[in-house]
Amino acid sequence: MASNATEYIKHHLTFWNSSHEGGFWSIHVDTFTISLLLGFVFVGIFATVARNAKVENPGRLQLFVESLIELVDTQVKEIFHAKSKVVAPLALTIFCWVFLMNAMDMLPVDLLPWVAANIGAALGHDPHHVYLRVVPSADVNATFAMSLSVMLYIIGFSIKAKGLGGWGKELLTAPFHAHNPVLALFLAPINLAFQLVELAAKPISLSLRLFGNMYAGELIFILIALLPWGAQWLLGAPWAIFHILVITLQAFVFMMLTTVYLSLAVEAH
Amino acid sequence: MEFNATLLGQAITFAILVWFTMKFVWPPLTNMMEERAKRIADGLAAAERGKQDLEVAEKRAGDELRKAKQQATEIVMAAEKRASQIVEEAKDVARTEGARLVADAKSDIDQEVLRAKETLREHVALLAVAGAEKILRHEIDKAKHADLLASIKAEF
Numbered sequence: 001m002a003s004n005a006t007e008y009i010k011h012h013l014t015f016w017n018s019s020h021e022g023g024f025w026s027i028h029v030d031t032f033t034i035s036l037l038l039g040f041v042f043v044g045i046f047a048t049v050a051r052n053a054k055v056e057n058p059g060r061l062q063l064f065v066e067s068l069i070e071l072v073d074t075q076v077k078e079i080f081h082a083k084s085k086v087v088a089p090l091a092l093t094i095f096c097w098v099f100l101m102n103a104m105d106m107l108p109v110d111l112l113p114w115v116a117a118n119i120g121a122a123l124g125h126d127p128h129h130v131y132l133r134v135v136p137s138a139d140v141n142a143t144f145a146m147s148l149s150v151m152l153y154i155i156g157f158s159i160k161a162k163g164l165g166g167w168g169k170e171l172l173t174a175p176f177h178a179h180n181p182v183l184a185l186f187l188a189p190i191n192l193a194f195q196l197v198e199l200a201a202k203p204i205s206l207s208l209r210l211f212g213n214m215y216a217g218e219l220i221f222i223l224i225a226l227l228p229w230g231a232q233w234l235l236g237a238p239w240a241i242f243h244i245l246v247i248t249l250q251a252f253v254f255m256m257l258t259t260v261y262l263s264l265a266v267e268a269h
Numbered sequence: 270m271e272f273n274a275t276l277l278g279q280a281i282t283f284a285i286l287v288w289f290t291m292k293f294v295w296p297p298l299t300n301m302m303e304e305r306a307k308r309i310a311d312g313l314a315a316a317e318r319g320k321q322d323l324e325v326a327e328k329r330a331g332d333e334l335r336k337a338k339q340q341a342t343e344i345v346m347a348a349e350k351r352a353s354q355i356v357e358e359a360k361d362v363a364r365t366e367g368a369r370l371v372a373d374a375k376s377d378i379d380q381e382v383l384r385a386k387e388t389l390r391e392h393v394a395l396l397a398v399a400g401a402e403k404i405l406r407h408e409i410d411k412a413k414h415a416d417l418l419a420s421i422k423a424e425f
Contacts, residue, residue, distance in 0.1 A: 015271075028275040035279060039286045046294040053301045055308060069298050088299075089291035097286060136279075141272060145279030149287075 005226050012113065012222045014131040015139065028139055035136035038100040042093070068096070075256060080263040082161070087262055090153065094146065095255040101137040102214055102247030106240065109221040137250075138214040140207065147203035150258050154202065154265045161266040171195045202261050206254060213250050217243050394425045 019026035049065040058066065072095060076088045112134045120130030136142045158167045172188040174195070217239075224236045398418065405414065 022271070022273070024273050026273050027278055028273070031275050032278045032282075036282050039282055043286060043289050043294065046290065046298075050294050050297040050301075053298060055301055055305045065298065066302060069295075069302070073299065086287075086291060089295040090287050092295065093283075093287045093290045097283070139275065141275035142279045144272070145276045146283050148276075149280050149283050 009222055015133055016131045030132045031136045031139040031142050035101055035142055042096045076259050079259045082266045091255045091259050094258055095251050098254050099251035102250055104135045105217050109225050135214055135218050137210055138218045140211050143207035143211040147207035151203040154261050157262050157265040210250050210254055213246055390425050394422050
């Protein structure tokens with residue numbers, strides 16, 4: 001059982017890699033495909049609603065979409081005071097996409113891998129070597145892709161708000177400020193180091209927070225799946241209910257922190 | 270923790286999703302919601318205006334009603350006054366007419382009396398003359414005493 005359990009867990013934690021050897025230029029087909037499909041679900045629903053939006057007598061779906069927009073819009077307006085066409089749509093995209101990716105954790109942990117194994121077997125592959133991880137946000141590639149994009153937005157917003165020179169100056173003169181030129185010269189590298197750490201800390205904390213939560217959640221579902229079937233609900237049900245909160249909260253936190261970081265980027269120190 | 274090209278793929282997907290949302294999802298929906306907010310505000314304002322208009326109209330209708338009542342009273346009063354006036358006039362006319370009739374009748378009666386007196390006088394004269402004639406035929410000549418007879422006749 002022990003080796004069986006280890007194998008089961010390992011199997012569940014292995015990505016469907018495009019190349020057997022791995023390497024940098026291979027991709028995780030499961031993460032990429034599932035997140036892409038979820039992205040299509042998100043933009044498909046929202047674009048359809050936007051296209052058919054009615055001012056009067058909105059349907060249920062439209063009301064749902066509107067409530068999400070209202071939620072994001074309120075938060076963004078509260079946090080981000082400068083004018084921007086990008087921040088609110090960016091926040092909405094992050095919230096919905098991350099939520100959908102997290103929500104894949106709600107599917108029974110063996111369902112999609114089992115389907116994939118059967119399809120793989122039908123196509124003549126060894127079902128034991130068909131891997132599928134269904135929660136894209138439990139893949140560091142997915143979370144870092146978003147958080148590094150957010151970092152690029154942060155840099156872009158800083159430069160746009162303060163100019164390249166202004167931002168460069170800020171990197172060298174904040175947080176430690178000196179009027180004495182010699183002292184300022186001495187403080188410049190320290191400031192730069194601080195600023196770079198701060199800049200790097202943002203995407204790392206964003207992505208690792210999401211990754212950690214989702215990876216842990218997935219792992220616990222896998223462990224619960226190892227229990228005798230009659231006892232699974234005892235832990236599975238509370239964990240799944242708790243996880244509804246986690247997946248929503250993580251999506252919300254990612255969105256909020258992105259907005260906060262962008263608002264910090266456009267505001268002067 | 271295995272980084273590979275998935276990160277690039279995910280970043281591209283993310284960029285496309287953000288671009289799409291920014292272009293085709295966010296603006297139309299927020300515009301529509303703003304339009305709805307505006308329409309609701311307009312509707313409420315129109316309702317408020319309608320209420321005020323109604324109040325004004327009710328007030329005006331009340332005023333008109335009061336004025337009409339007053340006018341009606343005035344008309345009734347004028348009519349009553351005119352009616353009593355007509356009655357008075359009719360009474361006056363009747364009175365004068367009555368007086369005139371009475372006067373006419375009186376003058377008629379007077380004339381009749383005069384005429385009767387005249388006739389009576391003539392008859393009496395004739396009778397007197399006839400009587401005298403009969404008496405005098407035996408005693409006086411008609412021709413001789415004509416003057417005397419005429420003077421007697423005039424005296425009647």
